[in-house]
Amino acid sequence: MEVIIQPTREAAALLTAKIIAAEVRKNPAAVLGLATGATVEPVYTNLIEMHHKEGLDFSLCKTFNLDEYVGLNGDHPASYRYFMNTHLFDHINIDKRNTHIPNGMASDLKAECLEYEEAIWNAGGIDIQLLGIGLDGHIGFNEPMSSLQSRTRVKQLNPITIRQNAGYFGGPDKMPRRAITMGVGTILDSQRCIMLATGASKAEILAEAIEGPFCAKVTASALQWHRHAVVIVDENCALHLKNREYYDWSFNHQPEWAPFRT
Ligand code: GLP
Numbered sequence: 001m002e003v004i005i006q007p008t009r010e011a012a013a014l015l016t017a018k019i020i021a022a023e024v025r026k027n028p029a030a031v032l033g034l035a036t037g038a039t040v041e042p043v044y045t046n047l048i049e050m051h052h053k054e055g056l057d058f059s060l061c062k063t064f065n066l067d068e069y070v071g072l073n074g075d076h077p078a079s080y081r082y083f084m085n086t087h088l089f090d091h092i093n094i095d096k097r098n099t100h101i102p103n104g105m106a107s108d109l110k111a112e113c114l115e116y117e118e119a120i121w122n123a124g125g126i127d128i129q130l131l132g133i134g135l136d137g138h139i140g141f142n143e144p145m146s147s148l149q150s151r152t153r154v155k156q157l158n159p160i161t162i163r164q165n166a167g168y169f170g171g172p173d174k175m176p177r178r179a180i181t182m183g184v185g186t187i188l189d190s191q192r193c194i195m196l197a198t199g200a201s202k203a204e205i206l207a208e209a210i211e212g213p214f215c216a217k218v219t220a221s222a223l224q225w226h227r228h229a230v231v232i233v234d235e236n237c238a239l240h241l242k243n244r245e246y247y248d249w250s251f252n253h254q255p256e257w258a259p260f261r262t
Contacts, residue, residue: 002231006050008234023128024057028059059092059095064116073104128193131187136205139222144218195232
C-alpha cells in the first residue's frame with residue numbers, strides 16, 4: 001500500500017482523477033470500479049473537465065459501482081444511480097449500457113447480487129477501483145465485522161452510516177436500512193485500488209485503517225492486503241498518520257509517480 005498526502009482536498013481529488021485518467025488513456029476499454037459520496041464528487045468534476053478539454057475518451061469503458069440502497073430506484077435523488085448519472089455519466093461519452101450499479105429494487109436481491117458478481121467477472125474484472133471511506137471505516141457498505149472474503153450481498157447499515165448519510169434523505173428516519181454492496185473480497189479482486197479520504201472528520205479512522213491492524217472491524221484496513229493499493233489523503237485527513245516521513249519520501253522518489261508530481 002502506498003500513501004500519498006496532498007496539501008488540499010482539491011489537490012487530492014485532482015491527483016486521483018489523473019491516476020484514473022492515465023488508466024483510461026493506457027487502456028481505453030478499462031473496467032472502472034466507481035464510488036459515491038461527497039469525497040469523490042470533485043474527482044468526477046475533474047474527469048468531466050478532462051473529457052471536455054483533453055478529449056479523455058470513455059466510449060469503450062465499462063463501470064461497476066460499489067453499492068446501492070435497497071428499495072430505491074434510479075430516479076430517487078439519493079440513489080447511487082442518480083448520483084452517478086448527475087455527477088459523471090451524463091457529462092461524458094460513456095455508453096450508459098456499460099455502466100453498472102446494483103439494482104436495489106430487484107425482487108430477488110440474492111439473485112441480483114450473484115448476477116452482479118457474474119457481470120464483473122464477464123467484463124474481465126475491475127482494472128481500477130475507486131473507494132472512499134465511511135466514518136466507521138467501511139469501504140462500499142462493508143460495515144464493521146464484514147467478512148474480509150465477502151462477495152456482493154445485502155448488508156444491514158450501521159447506525160453511524162445512517163447518521164452520516166441521513167442528510168441526503170432529509171433525516172435518518174427516511175434512510176433505507178439496507179444496501180447491496182460489493183464484498184471486501186470483490187473489491188480486493190480488482191487489479192488496483194485507489195482510496196481517497198479528505199477532511200479532519202476522517203483522520204482518526206483513516207489512520208486506523210492504514211496503520212492499525214488488518215481487521216474486519218475496519219474493513220478499509222483490507223487494503224493493506226491488496227497487492228496494488230494507493231491511498232490519497234489531504235493534510236487534514238493525514239493528521240494522525242505516524243509514518244508520514246516515509247510516505248512523502250516515497251511519493252517524491254518513486255519513478256512511477258514522476259508524471260504525477262507537480
Ligand atoms: C457511503 C458509500 C461509501 C463512501 C462513503 C463516504 O457510505 N457507500 O462508498 O465511501 O459513503 O462518503 P463521503 O465521501 O460522503 O464521506
